[in-house]
Amino acid sequence: MNDVASSAIFxxxxxxxxxxxxxxxxxxxxxxxxECFGLLGPNGAGKTTTIEILEGxxxxxxxxxxxxxxxxxxxxxxxxxxIGLALQETQLNEKLxxxxxxxxxxxxxxxGPSPAELMKQLSLDEKMNSRVGKLSGGQKQRLxxxxxxxxxxxxxxxxxxxxxxxxxxxLQLWDVxxxxxxKGGTVLLTTHYMDEAQRLCDRIAIxxxxxxxxxxxxxxxxxxxxxxxxxxxxxxxxLAEAFVGAIPTQHGFIRHGEGWQLRVDSLxxxxxxxxxxxxxxGTRLVTLSTHEATLEDVFVSLTGRExxxx
Amino acid sequence: MSEYNPPxxxxxxxxxxxxxxxxxxxxxxxxxxxxxxLALGFAFREKAPDRIPIGIVDxxxxxxxxxxxxxxxxxxxxxxxxxxxxxxLRTGKVSLLVEGTGVVIYRFDATRPDSRVxxxxxxxxxxxxxxxxxxxxxxxxxxxERGSRYIDFLIPGLLGMNIMGTGxxxxxxxxxxxxxxxxxxxxxxxxxxxxxxxxxxxxxxLGFLFLEVITLLVFTRFVFGVRVNGSWLLLGAICVAGAAxxxxxxxxxxxxxxxxxxxxxxxxxxxxxxxLCSGVFFSYERFPDAAKPYIRALPLTALNDAxxxxxxxxxxxxxxxxxxxxxxxxxxxxxxxxxxxxxxx
Ligand SMILES: Nc1ncnc2c1ncn2[C@@H]1O[C@H](COP(=O)(O)OP(=O)(O)OP(=O)(O)O)[C@@H](O)[C@H]1O
Ligand SMILES: [Mg+2]
Numbered sequence: 021m022n023d024v025a026s027s028a029i030f031x032x033x034x035x036x037x038x039x040x041x042x043x044x045x046x047x048x049x050x051x052x053x054x055e056c057f058g059l060l061g062p063n064g065a066g067k068t069t070t071i072e073i074l075e076g077x078x079x080x081x082x083x084x085x086x087x088x089x090x091x092x093x094x095x096x097x098x099x100x101x102x103i104g105l106a107l108q109e110t111q112l113n114e115k116l117x118x119x120x121x122x123x124x125x126x127x128x129x130x131x132g133p134s135p136a137e138l139m140k141q142l143s144l145d146e147k148m149n150s151r152v153g154k155l156s157g158g159q160k161q162r163l164x165x166x167x168x169x170x171x172x173x174x175x176x177x178x179x180x181x182x183x184x185x186x187x188x189x190x191l192q193l194w195d196v197x198x199x200x201x202x203k204g205g206t207v208l209l210t211t212h213y214m215d216e217a218q219r220l221c222d223r224i225a226i227x228x229x230x231x232x233x234x235x236x237x238x239x240x241x242x243x244x245x246x247x248x249x250x251x252x253x254x255x256x257x258x259l260a261e262a263f264v265g266a267i268p269t270q271h272g273f274i275r276h277g278e279g280w281q282l283r284v285d286s287l288x289x290x291x292x293x294x295x296x297x298x299x300x301x302g303t304r305l306v307t308l309s310t311h312e313a314t315l316e317d318v319f320v321s322l323t324g325r326e327x328x329x330x
Numbered sequence: 331m332s333e334y335n336p337p338x339x340x341x342x343x344x345x346x347x348x349x350x351x352x353x354x355x356x357x358x359x360x361x362x363x364x365x366x367x368l369a370l371g372f373a374f375r376e377k378a379p380d381r382i383p384i385g386i387v388d389x390x391x392x393x394x395x396x397x398x399x400x401x402x403x404x405x406x407x408x409x410x411x412x413x414x415x416x417x418x419l420r421t422g423k424v425s426l427l428v429e430g431t432g433v434v435i436y437r438f439d440a441t442r443p444d445s446r447v448x449x450x451x452x453x454x455x456x457x458x459x460x461x462x463x464x465x466x467x468x469x470x471x472x473x474x475e476r477g478s479r480y481i482d483f484l485i486p487g488l489l490g491m492n493i494m495g496t497g498x499x500x501x502x503x504x505x506x507x508x509x510x511x512x513x514x515x516x517x518x519x520x521x522x523x524x525x526x527x528x529x530x531x532x533x534x535x536l537g538f539l540f541l542e543v544i545t546l547l548v549f550t551r552f553v554f555g556v557r558v559n560g561s562w563l564l565l566g567a568i569c570v571a572g573a574a575x576x577x578x579x580x581x582x583x584x585x586x587x588x589x590x591x592x593x594x595x596x597x598x599x600x601x602x603x604x605x606l607c608s609g610v611f612f613s614y615e616r617f618p619d620a621a622k623p624y625i626r627a628l629p630l631t632a633l634n635d636a637x638x639x640x641x642x643x644x645x646x647x648x649x650x651x652x653x654x655x656x657x658x659x660x661x662x663x664x665x666x667x668x669x670x671x672x673x674x675x
Contacts, residue, residue, distance in 0.1 A: 097521060111513065113344065
């Protein structure tokens, strides 16, 4: 289904090397029209570089890009009319008001919603005469998304639209994305938040060091763990690997922080087995916790690292 | 569609609003030149020519001579005892010593013009007191014609300097600021035409240029009586050409700079020679002839010459056409080069 012609966004063999880092290292993506696609990865994974290449703001060192079936070279004017975006960090004109900024951006496009409609949609109407410099982080972020929507785009690119926002502001932005999609829009977003990706995205690509390491729907990705639960525990001293490997119903384990992390099918079987192993080994249990498998665990199982270094 | 202005208008209007909301910028554009004009205008205002200090060597007739010489409006006589008189003449504290009984002896350095003037003035006063009659009747007529004073020279220069400074700063600072804040990158992600953005910088510049020129001219008209002798329309055209030259240069200088510090340094490198050479505070006629063609090709020289020509001499458009041409050439060429090499992110 994801052939070139029906793709909203398509890229193959994308590469962008900086002197000391391979920011994007051979990426293939195909995003269907109407889809909400998430790029997930830790800091420095190459998400921003990738999305900005697709937005036609950075030129790739190698690879092909097609947006709405067009290449950037030769179709820039048309593509600019048909995509909308919010950069990871833009400080709009601090001295202008919300309304003035939206009117300015609106003037660049042939057609699109009115600033008034947009402000209503993004709950910015109370702030319409406030200076941009005086807005809260969440309000600035919403204004930034509003500027992305002002040309009534077919594709909306959002680079970490909810980073640093409070839960309520995040929910509000999710609503905006949902509304845009309900009108047939395609969304490509990057995020650090698993719940956001899981909630919003039809498909997710997990990237690390500029490479694709997993691709699929959130359910598929979690299913790829072949385990529904994750157990983490620490002992004093560290439990030997041989003991961990012998624990039943597990689908793999990794060193995690001061202890171990195991992916298991059945907590009822595995947890008592873990405790038994610890007793048998003569070490002492310090902490033990369990949770349902999430995208975070997919990332950890693929890379051995946390998605967010916090 | 008609509900929204064309992008270039929106960009210009928002730029003007941004500027007017920037209190510090307002001071540098409007307040600073007025203060400078005020300070320099008072420092160089016309006053009675200084009296020349002269010494009278103490002797019985010294008091009487002091009274006679004090009547001369050009002299400031004082009595010194002989030793001190030597000293003050040698160190130049007085320009002339008057001594002797019977024959009046003038002691002075003939290479010093003020000494020679003092000699003539003192002699006049003493001869008249001794009963000399002038066979030829004369009358003095003093000149303080408007347009020939230093302030009349200075104000067009200050106006030119201000058009240069605010033109380059307002464009350069704004552009580099937008670049460091990634606003430029955001703008080029829209269908906005790049040339519209840069043209708006120039158009907005014209908006506050108008206010800036009017403020300075009205102010100096009332405080110092500086007049515009030529056509106001032509003066306006010259200011616009100057604004074009310096917005263009501002865009060129800001086209690649990544930080405010970098652009400030470049600005100073470009503006400093013009402050010195382009005849802001003193005429560039003092520079060697070989340097003059280069000095005249500088945009600020062209602007200052044209402003002075129209304000003090009342020259016609045809006479300032070469200067207008120089300014427009600078503006167009630097705008095009700036647009070509412009770094948008
Ligand atoms: N202009 C540049 N010059 C040199 N290196 C760069 C440049 N832009 C990005 N990089 C490097 O490329 C790598 C990928 O950066 P990128 O911004 O794409 O990551 P990211 O996934 O968006 O990270 P984050 O989650 O922190 O936003 C990083 O190591 C970064 O330091
Ligand atoms: Mg990023």
